[in-house]
Amino acid sequence: MNVHFLISLLSNYKIMAQLQKSIDKRNALIKATIELVNNNGFHATPMSKIAKMANVSPGTIYLYFENKQDLVNQTYIEVKAEYTKYAFANYNEDACVEKSFEVIWKRIADFKLKECEYAFFLAQCDNTPIIDEASRQEGIKHLQPLLDLWARGKQEGVIKPIDDYLLYAYSINPLSFLLTIQKRAAFTLSKNQIEEAYQAAWDSIKLK
Amino acid sequence: MNVHFLISLLSNYKIMAQLQKSIDKRNALIKATIELVNNNGFHATPMSKIAKMANVSPGTIYLYFENKQDLVNQTYIEVKAEYTKYAFANYNEDACVEKSFEVIWKRIADFKLKECEYAFFLAQCDNTPIIDEASRQEGIKHLQPLLDLWARGKQEGVIKPIDDYLLYAYSINPLSFLLTIQKRAAFTLSKNQIEEAYQAAWDSIKLK
DNA sequence: AAAAAATGAATGAATGTTCATTTTTTAATA
DNA sequence: TATTAAAAAATGAACATTCATTCATTTTTT
Numbered sequence: 001m002n003v004h005f006l007i008s009l010l011s012n013y014k015i016m017a018q019l020q021k022s023i024d025k026r027n028a029l030i031k032a033t034i035e036l037v038n039n040n041g042f043h044a045t046p047m048s049k050i051a052k053m054a055n056v057s058p059g060t061i062y063l064y065f066e067n068k069q070d071l072v073n074q075t076y077i078e079v080k081a082e083y084t085k086y087a088f089a090n091y092n093e094d095a096c097v098e099k100s101f102e103v104i105w106k107r108i109a110d111f112k113l114k115e116c117e118y119a120f121f122l123a124q125c126d127n128t129p130i131i132d133e134a135s136r137q138e139g140i141k142h143l144q145p146l147l148d149l150w151a152r153g154k155q156e157g158v159i160k161p162i163d164d165y166l167l168y169a170y171s172i173n174p175l176s177f178l179l180t181i182q183k184r185a186a187f188t189l190s191k192n193q194i195e196e197a198y199q200a201a202w203d204s205i206k207l208k
Numbered sequence: 209m210n211v212h213f214l215i216s217l218l219s220n221y222k223i224m225a226q227l228q229k230s231i232d233k234r235n236a237l238i239k240a241t242i243e244l245v246n247n248n249g250f251h252a253t254p255m256s257k258i259a260k261m262a263n264v265s266p267g268t269i270y271l272y273f274e275n276k277q278d279l280v281n282q283t284y285i286e287v288k289a290e291y292t293k294y295a296f297a298n299y300n301e302d303a304c305v306e307k308s309f310e311v312i313w314k315r316i317a318d319f320k321l322k323e324c325e326y327a328f329f330l331a332q333c334d335n336t337p338i339i340d341e342a343s344r345q346e347g348i349k350h351l352q353p354l355l356d357l358w359a360r361g362k363q364e365g366v367i368k369p370i371d372d373y374l375l376y377a378y379s380i381n382p383l384s385f386l387l388t389i390q391k392r393a394a395f396t397l398s399k400n401q402i403e404e405a406y407q408a409a410w411d412s413i414k415l416k
Numbered sequence: 417a418a419a420a421a422a423t424g425a426a427t428g429a430a431t432g433t434t435c436a437t438t439t440t441t442t443a444a445t446a
Numbered sequence: 447t448a449t450t451a452a453a454a455a456a457t458g459a460a461c462a463t464t465c466a467t468t469c470a471t472t473t474t475t476t
Contacts, residue, residue, distance in 0.1 A: 043251030174377035204412035
């Protein structure tokens with residue numbers, strides 16, 4: 001269900017305003033969830049605190065989400081969708097594999113380092129059992145363009161003919177580690193270091 | 209406090225047996241903690257379950273650990289120590305940088321893929337706020353030999369002159385991702401793929 | 417005035433921790 | 447060695463707290 005499409009169908013401004021209000025509330029809840037889980041962990045994030053941070057009554061959460069698990073699942077899916085949307089926003093398939101990869105990689109780096117709250121939340125979900133397997137699967141879907149690019153790269157002999165998991169582990173996932181360090185140590189990756197990181201990523205998967 | 213040193217001081221076998229029993233109980237608690245946290249997450253791992261799995265009364269846990277947080281902290285430190293001990297067990301500084309790195313890398317891979325319960329637990333702790341910052345610091349200490357090797361490699365112009373965090377992110381950390389995949393997808397890295405992973409690791413940090 | 421949305425106090429289940437009691441171990445004595 | 451009293455370890459029921467969730471009531475919107 002695409003919210004913007006729905007809105008475009010509505011002629012009544014009051015309804016639109018109402019709907020916007022609902023969306024705002026939902027977003028506030030998701031934002032609060034991310035912030036609290038990031039700082040305290042899932043185990044120390046009660047619904048009451050989420051409600052308070054979102055300026056909403058605890059009961060209201062249940063108008064938007066089935067239960068706590070559902071809230072976290074949906075938060076995960078939403079953040080993951082934003083992540084991949086950002087990653088592929090300005091990607092077109094015309095460029096050569098190496099250039100295309102660089103563009104995508106840098107968008108991902110951009111997202112992870114700038115929207116580091118989002119990225120940290122994803123890292124937590126990806127490394128713990130707090131997310132349903134179904135939601136996890138849902139989150140992976142949008143990565144297809146990258147997999148397609150790699151397939152092309154393998155065919156052209158530009159990228160190592162190894163499993164996609166390996167390619168991902170070495171060229172993309174390290175960014176998650178770096179962002180975690182950055183968040184924890186109050187240390188910031190310089191522009192130069194991002195370039196070095198990109199080189200390491202490309203070196204690890206390029207052929208010859 | 210080194211337990212083996214203590215034992216060597218004791219002449220009375222009964223005391224030794226007693227001490228062994230205590231150690232067994234403590235180990236059972238730590239093992240249960242790892243297993244439950246891995247499968248259910250920290251938030252869904254009550255002390256009562258840990259006690260049950262360790263065949264111990266809930267109250268007994270508090271004879272060995274201050275509280276739940278302390279139990280998890282100590283579990284983390286213990287597992288991390290085992291990990292690094294294993295990693296550097298057969299390392300000697302005589303070989304060349306590349307060979308030394310390969311030896312350490314393969315030991316780490318070995319540990320992470322064979323003792324995958326341990327490694328998965330570490331990955332969880334490293335990516336969430338369930339561990340005290342102090343315990344985290346404690347866990348990092350034993351990584352020094354690798355940092356020293358990298359320093360030597362940089363000096364000799366064999367390894368890229370980039371931050372250790374970057375070296376770690378690209379050459380070591382990807383194994384954590386691979387092990388997570390392996391645990392989740394019931395997919396096993398083949399011997400060949402481990403070799404490919406090593407190549408990717410080395411390619412990402414080697415100079416030239 | 418009717419309908420919908422939001423509230424927040426109340427509920428009941430779950431959880432971390434304690435402590436009075438029981439069980440096991442130790443050390444002394446016969 | 448056998449007996450026994452003191453000490454230590456372990457137990458698990460009980461406690462206090464916290465938390466997710468509900469629902470009767472209030473507020474807001476139609």
